[in-house]
Amino acid sequence: MSEKEIKNLEEIFEQRIANDEKIEPKDWMPEKYRKTHIRQISQHAHSEIVGMLPEGNWITRAPSLRRKAALLAKVQDEAGHGLYLYSACETLGISREELYDQLHTGKAKYSSIFNYPTVTWADIGAIGWLVDGAAIINQVPLCNTSFGPYARAMVRVCKEESFHQRQGYEIMLTLSKGTPEQKAMAQDALNRWWWPSLMMFGPTDAESVHTEQSMKWKLKRKTNDELRQQFIDQTVPQADLLGLTVPDPDLKWNEERGSYDFGEIDWDEFWQVVKGHGPCNKERMNTRVSAWENGAWVRDAAVAYAEKKEKAKSEVAQAS
Amino acid sequence: MEKKNWPLWEVFVRSKNGLEHRHFGSLHAADATMALENARDVYTRRNEGVSIWVVESKHITASNPENHGELFEPAQDKVYRHPTFYKLPDEVKHM
Amino acid sequence: MAMEKQSLYAYMLTLGDNALILGQRLGELCGHGPSLETDIALTNIALDLLGQTRSCFQYAAAQLEGKSEDDVAFSRKENQYTNVLLVEQPNTDFAYVITRQYFFDVYHLMLMEWLAVNSADETIKAIASKAVKEARYHRRFSSDWMLRLGDGTSESHQRVVQAVEDLWPYTQEFFVPSEAETLAAQAGIGPELSSFKEHYYNDVVSLLQKATIAVPENPYFQKGGKQGVHTEHMGYLLADLQYMQRTYPNMTW
Numbered sequence: 001m002s003e004k005e006i007k008n009l010e011e012i013f014e015q016r017i018a019n020d021e022k023i024e025p026k027d028w029m030p031e032k033y034r035k036t037h038i039r040q041i042s043q044h045a046h047s048e049i050v051g052m053l054p055e056g057n058w059i060t061r062a063p064s065l066r067r068k069a070a071l072l073a074k075v076q077d078e079a080g081h082g083l084y085l086y087s088a089c090e091t092l093g094i095s096r097e098e099l100y101d102q103l104h105t106g107k108a109k110y111s112s113i114f115n116y117p118t119v120t121w122a123d124i125g126a127i128g129w130l131v132d133g134a135a136i137i138n139q140v141p142l143c144n145t146s147f148g149p150y151a152r153a154m155v156r157v158c159k160e161e162s163f164h165q166r167q168g169y170e171i172m173l174t175l176s177k178g179t180p181e182q183k184a185m186a187q188d189a190l191n192r193w194w195w196p197s198l199m200m201f202g203p204t205d206a207e208s209v210h211t212e213q214s215m216k217w218k219l220k221r222k223t224n225d226e227l228r229q230q231f232i233d234q235t236v237p238q239a240d241l242l243g244l245t246v247p248d249p250d251l252k253w254n255e256e257r258g259s260y261d262f263g264e265i266d267w268d269e270f271w272q273v274v275k276g277h278g279p280c281n282k283e284r285m286n287t288r289v290s291a292w293e294n295g296a297w298v299r300d301a302a303v304a305y306a307e308k309k310e311k312a313k314s315e316v317a318q319a320s
Numbered sequence: 321m322e323k324k325n326w327p328l329w330e331v332f333v334r335s336k337n338g339l340e341h342r343h344f345g346s347l348h349a350a351d352a353t354m355a356l357e358n359a360r361d362v363y364t365r366r367n368e369g370v371s372i373w374v375v376e377s378k379h380i381t382a383s384n385p386e387n388h389g390e391l392f393e394p395a396q397d398k399v400y401r402h403p404t405f406y407k408l409p410d411e412v413k414h415m
Numbered sequence: 416m417a418m419e420k421q422s423l424y425a426y427m428l429t430l431g432d433n434a435l436i437l438g439q440r441l442g443e444l445c446g447h448g449p450s451l452e453t454d455i456a457l458t459n460i461a462l463d464l465l466g467q468t469r470s471c472f473q474y475a476a477a478q479l480e481g482k483s484e485d486d487v488a489f490s491r492k493e494n495q496y497t498n499v500l501l502v503e504q505p506n507t508d509f510a511y512v513i514t515r516q517y518f519f520d521v522y523h524l525m526l527m528e529w530l531a532v533n534s535a536d537e538t539i540k541a542i543a544s545k546a547v548k549e550a551r552y553h554r555r556f557s558s559d560w561m562l563r564l565g566d567g568t569s570e571s572h573q574r575v576v577q578a579v580e581d582l583w584p585y586t587q588e589f590f591v592p593s594e595a596e597t598l599a600a601q602a603g604i605g606p607e608l609s610s611f612k613e614h615y616y617n618d619v620v621s622l623l624q625k626a627t628i629a630v631p632e633n634p635y636f637q638k639g640g641k642q643g644v645h646t647e648h649m650g651y652l653l654a655d656l657q658y659m660q661r662t663y664p665n666m667t668w
Contacts (some may be wrong), residue, residue: 295449
């Protein structure tokens, strides 16, 4: 293909997106588009399945049967989301095996929020409220993203996600209205999960590289800082309703801006965790790698059995 | 022993009041029985009374998309990546 | 002949405790399965069992004054749980998980089928009618996996043979009725468990043979769970299950 031909295809391609047309797996696409989407979708998928671990940690200790069932269902939903997203990613010509390999060797990232530990039951409430809340803000715009399979997976995910946030907030509400011990547990969880949740929106706009391209391809509608501000403005009143204090002494309503001013994020911590030095990075990876490697004999057995059945079937067919 | 992976299957579901099977997505399974069970577990957890079809992706022949230049791919195509997902309605609930 | 409230309560524990403890074991596996699809499948089973637990315990609690399903689930001492020993066995590896599940599912489906049709208690009948569909699916799932493991690779075969050897001694406890189960049978609310035994072993032996797994030659079967005499695993399992209630007693969650 000549450079001129490629340029022409690229122009048609960008025009299609500008016209709100969906790009489907078998459509021509620039290699950069394909690679960017593989990276973004796979990291999204990895986040879902690694995210099962901090919450799965409390399934056996959930304090009531109703909470146990809700938590099991939530974690299962996350596995399902991982599956929808891996499926969408595989349409771009990469296998599930390769994707897991990228995760296990650290080539691919996942949302660093999941590198924090869930040390009390209140953490489960805080995660549903704050982490799912932040995720929803990031995910809703993706329902209109340019790549068809990703957009449709996101519509499915968003439908299920709204219940997750409500469940988390309900846990926080119950704790806040409970005994002083329970309220203290809730406040402690908020103290530990607030800042990492803000970091979920990524570095400041000044430090972000891919923004322009992402906007064109509808992977992003607003900037990191805009989304972060949206999250804070939406969440602080929710904390007020709980009677809990957001752990930011600089948090203040700014009448002029119509938004909350907030304190400086510890970007050192952010980069340390991204680079692999958070409290649970190693543990999360070991768990995923072990599950995959220890499961190899199971997957092999299933394949071997299927092959034996196929062989037996074709022998019967031949004989008749 | 040569490492074998679970092949990819496409999942089609007809819901209780639906008129036809729609493509819901894909999953990996070692055989058809497992594919059906997995599909039921993954894609029908919130529905009652459905019909599920599973097909190994390699057995699907897909047409070329309209806008696509004939120059670059053969006429009869295997699913190089996946067939299109069914479009779900745009209703999204927020908290 | 109607049952005394105390006896009905005890019988509902018999039904609910197996589902509770087995569901608890499956809940430990979330995020650790050999594939994402298997993770989802096992969690589905856990959720079904937890649903059955809740139905049974809600009905059990209704026999007492001012008690809830959570009181029933979380506030008993170890020797007051009446689950069979099989369900408290640990998740040693996937072969153990599947074997434990299969051995349970064959019995559980028979029990639910009987209760759904024959129980003189309407509530139990309703609970069982819903549970039958779930148990049917669980048994299909676990049988299919027994075949895959037994007739898969030499490694999977070895592992499942080991699991079957180790868990086989726990299979007979199902058919030795506790006092509560005897009273339930007399009241027409529950089955004569001994009548299930032959059918159970016919089915299981037939599947094991199909899976090329040798049927263990076992002279002695373990029991005691129904009387509250558990294995060493139970203490640790309860330490997890009851942690929040013991550490923060009398609070609403």
